[in-house]
Amino acid sequence: MITAEEWRPLLERLERARGVLLTTHQNPDGDGIGSMLALWHHLRRRGARVAAHCIDPVPRIYRFLAGSEAVGCGPWDDPGFDTIISLDCGARGRLAQPERFFAGRTLINIDHHRSNKRFGDLNFVDSDYCATGVMVHGLIAADGGAVTREIAEAVYVALVTDTGSFRYRGVTAAIHRLAAELVEAGVDPARVASAVYASNSRARMRLLTEVLATLRYEHEGRSAWLVVTREAYRRTGADVEDTEGLIDLAASVEGVEVAVMIRPHGSGGDDWKVSFRSRGRVQVGELAAAMGGGGHPDAAGCLCVGTLEEVTARVRARLTPLLAG
Incomplete structure (x- = not known):
C-alpha cells in the first residue's frame, strides 16, 4: 500500500501545477469515473485549476454522480494545463488521445492493474488495491482532505463496481470497513445500486x-x-455501454469457471474486445496479459484483430490448457 510519504512527490507536483487535467481510459468504467470525480472534487476544494476529461463520454449509469456533467469528452488540447493525472489506465494508448495531448506536460499515472506499463513521469501503481478509487481515497487522506458526500459516493462507485459488488478475490475486511466509512460519510447504497444496476434501457x-x-x-x-x-x-x-455486466450473467452459470465475451471495438470491422471473468481457479488476468491485454485475476480483457472466427480460435487455444484437468 502507498504511504502518505510516498504520495508526497505527487502532492508537491500539484502545488507547482498551472492546471491539472484528470483523465481515464477509453470506454470508462465505474472505477475510472469514480476515481476521476473523487479527485476532481478534492482538487477543486483546495483551489486548484482542474478539469476532468476522457476520450469517451461518461456512461449513462454513472451520470448520477455529482460533477459528472463537468467531464468533457473527445480530443483535448488546452495549453493552460501542464499536468495530466491518468487514473485506472494500464497503458498510455488506452487514453486514446493524440500525441500532442502529452507534449510538454507532466504525466502522472495512478493505477492498480498488475499489467500497468508504468508510462508516467511519476508512477503510483499498486496491484494490492482492489480499485483505483481506493488509491485516490488514500491520496486525499495524505493531502489532509475531508471526505465529503460527493467524494465518498464517487469512491464507493469505484469500489463496488471494480470488486464485482464485493465478489472478487482481494476483498478484505478492510475493504468492507472502508465501504462502511463511505456510507457514514453520506453514501446511500440503495441509490448507487439502483443507478448502476437497475436502470436498464x-x-x-x-x-x-x-x-x-x-x-x-x-x-x-x-x-x-x-x-x-x-x-x-x-x-x-444499443451501444457499447449496454454490454456492461452481460458477461457476468454467463459467469454466473453453475459449473462455469471462465466466461468469455467478444464484442466489436472501435470502428474497424476486424477489431474486437475480448472480456474474461473467472470464478476463481483460472487467473484470467494472466490470460489477458498473454494476449496483450491485462486486468485482474477474476476480471480482465484484451484487444484482438481478425475475423470473429479467428479471434475465437485464438482465445480458445489460450484458454483450453488452463481449463484442462
Whole structure:
C-alpha cells in the first residue's frame, strides 16, 4: 500500500501545477469515473485549476454522480494545463488521445492493474488495491482532505463496481470497513445500486435477448461464451455501454469457471474486445496479459484483430490448457 510519504512527490507536483487535467481510459468504467470525480472534487476544494476529461463520454449509469456533467469528452488540447493525472489506465494508448495531448506536460499515472506499463513521469501503481478509487481515497487522506458526500459516493462507485459488488478475490475486511466509512460519510447504497444496476434501457434489454441467444458452453461446460456483433447493435439500437455486466450473467452459470465475451471495438470491422471473468481457479488476468491485454485475476480483457472466427480460435487455444484437468 502507498504511504502518505510516498504520495508526497505527487502532492508537491500539484502545488507547482498551472492546471491539472484528470483523465481515464477509453470506454470508462465505474472505477475510472469514480476515481476521476473523487479527485476532481478534492482538487477543486483546495483551489486548484482542474478539469476532468476522457476520450469517451461518461456512461449513462454513472451520470448520477455529482460533477459528472463537468467531464468533457473527445480530443483535448488546452495549453493552460501542464499536468495530466491518468487514473485506472494500464497503458498510455488506452487514453486514446493524440500525441500532442502529452507534449510538454507532466504525466502522472495512478493505477492498480498488475499489467500497468508504468508510462508516467511519476508512477503510483499498486496491484494490492482492489480499485483505483481506493488509491485516490488514500491520496486525499495524505493531502489532509475531508471526505465529503460527493467524494465518498464517487469512491464507493469505484469500489463496488471494480470488486464485482464485493465478489472478487482481494476483498478484505478492510475493504468492507472502508465501504462502511463511505456510507457514514453520506453514501446511500440503495441509490448507487439502483443507478448502476437497475436502470436498464429498453435497447439494452433487446440487446440482452440477442446476446444470450449466442450463449454456448465449451470445455465440458467449464467455459461460457457470448458474442456481440455490430449487427446486434444496429438491430437493437444499443451501444457499447449496454454490454456492461452481460458477461457476468454467463459467469454466473453453475459449473462455469471462465466466461468469455467478444464484442466489436472501435470502428474497424476486424477489431474486437475480448472480456474474461473467472470464478476463481483460472487467473484470467494472466490470460489477458498473454494476449496483450491485462486486468485482474477474476476480471480482465484484451484487444484482438481478425475475423470473429479467428479471434475465437485464438482465445480458445489460450484458454483450453488452463481449463484442462
